[in-house]
Amino acid sequence: MKTIVLLTDFGNQDHFVGVMKGVIYSITPYVNIIDLCHEIPIGNITKAALVLKNSFKYFPKESVFVVVVDPGVGSDRKKLLIKTDKYYFVGPDNGVFSYTLENSKIIKIIELTNDKYWLKPISNTFHGRDIFSPIAAYIINGINIMNFGNEINSYKRLPFINPEFNKNEILGKIIDIDKFGNLISNISIDFLNKYLKVNKDKYLIEISNKIIYGIKDFYSEVKQGEPIVLVGSTGMLEVSIYMNNASIILDTKINDPIKIKTML
């Protein structure tokens, strides 16, 4: 049983996601369809790119990811299928795959041009239904992907703002805020260990004009309501308030800076 994974900004109040599944099962009934997320803020390609990056490696080999966060739908933005050594990615060429592909081995990039595999009539506003879902289903059915269009050799990339290291200080920023209000930074534990490795309790973290002392291992090391910095489940440094919402309590937003120094 193979797997198709759906990632969209369609929400759950309309027929959009259900219809995509109907299209898929109409073409290939024996497949597991997983909802990765449908609550991406409307048109927020960066958030979709982060969710995909944080997730894809946990899915079975040969999974097909269908990503439809697509404000340019119907325009001349390209429609892509990207095959890596482990997965297939289907969706618009707007950068949504770029964080994921940074650490993947790309085998082929196909621009989807052959409408033989599309649903007719093709709407101009719902390529998730008419193009991307059928393509995913036909991949599961084993159609040779060269039939879907023409091989090309590039895809759109999002800028990835890496943290900076300067004068014994790491300067990063908040790139995501999860449902719990945890503040996810762009500083990975690997970056930290490379540039500024000291004992965990010797770090000073500055965010929103507050200083937090030390990096901890798990939430309940601090008291309820206290701030804590730890390595989150995606390998990035995160700022949390135990049993509360750090984004609200610290009044911190996406793109706000975070600095890491060490004690003297």
Next chain:
Amino acid sequence: MKTIVLLTDFGNQDHFVGVMKGVIYSITPYVNIIDLCHEIPIGNITKAALVLKNSFKYFPKESVFVVVVDPGVGSDRKKLLIKTDKYYFVGPDNGVFSYTLENSKIIKIIELTNDKYWLKPISNTFHGRDIFSPIAAYIINGINIMNFGNEINSYKRLPFINPEFNKNEILGKIIDIDKFGNLISNISIDFLNKYLKVNKDKYLIEISNKIIYGIKDFYSEVKQGEPIVLVGSTGMLEVSIYMNNASIILDTKINDPIKIKTML
């Protein structure tokens, strides 16, 4: 692998939808269950009827649709199974199927009366769990539908307000607003082509005291923040604001009028 499709107003914060799936898989483990939508506004039969109408034809032949938007649960409203040439529809007789059945070939209408196929004890408040889910599962298992109750020959219909054509003007209304704030009218492209066919750029669309010029093909034909009229993915004329929420920006609600004229 056959398909059961669920459409309810149960939301996702309680056990209701999960329990329906538990009941189904307890009776028939080899079936794909698809969530069409569970965020229908509470008791809003019209919205559920529209979601079903916009969706059903994309699902595999012989899919069983279980629709539970059922403010009359436990009263003497009938419980129905409607078999068309392609699908099965199970739910309360409150009009929720009517837009879908307008363009379907009905084979049989069964009033569900045989409690042999229901879950005991039968609650008065959750027929989705106790009656409609088991019936759907037994259909998948191949039970002859005549066992479920008595054949009848009518079902409740919702009024469908068609647009009017008068003095070279189409007068329609907004019948749905999707997650993106797009305003979906009751004017289909077929109706438009029949009564008022001109070049796409010769239409004048009046909504909420604003005039929009021309019908476009895709969102990004206009600039961010500008209004646009196009044929949506369900074949109806829709009013959008590119990269914004038309319902909010134009202050337009369901049932508000929309007029279409042509330029002199």
Next chain:
Amino acid sequence: MKTIVLLTDFGNQDHFVGVMKGVIYSITPYVNIIDLCHEIPIGNITKAALVLKNSFKYFPKESVFVVVVDPGVGSDRKKLLIKTDKYYFVGPDNGVFSYTLENSKIIKIIELTNDKYWLKPISNTFHGRDIFSPIAAYIINGINIMNFGNEINSYKRLPFINPEFNKNEILGKIIDIDKFGNLISNISIDFLNKYLKVNKDKYLIEISNKIIYGIKDFYSEVKQGEPIVLVGSTGMLEVSIYMNNASIILDTKINDPIKIKTML
């Protein structure tokens, strides 16, 4: 086809739930995964315990329930697998299983200690991904559960506040409010019949300084906007406003008292 049931407070705006499914399908592709609920209020163990109690018996025999409402993740709270005569329950030892287990026959309680079956590296913040999902998948694969850790003989229990009967009056409280605003009490129909059985129309129900007369059978026995008391689908007495939200209209919250007397 066996069943894994997921119950979390992860919501649907991030990658958490999707990733758990990816992990499961990577280990065992032929399994039905059901979302019981992911909108448990953050860290609300009691609500999760109620949702599980109201649901579990409707799922197929041998279903594996993975419950991740886990504010103590990463601390020394135990990680459990509880096998009953019908089901498996996997999650943190924080009381979330206790209402369900009150009426179940426990066969074995295993403290999960053998990291051979966990995902590496093990994060300190996402045991749903790294520990509980893989264990559930390996149960489906038929691994002997004694391999997962050590048998123990207790689990954490939540207090269950039963109603009181005193001076011909039942004193209960509201323990849950569902999506529709229905107020679910801790007074079961069995408790009522045992201590205060009279004709249905002879009850007086007092809640939020209002008196409601009689227990009804279904919502539409009263007019739109009127309060009604009936036996809900979980067997508990519920207070509703027909076609409206009782919690808002009656200004009633969880833990508010409800009294039942009989007419003279």
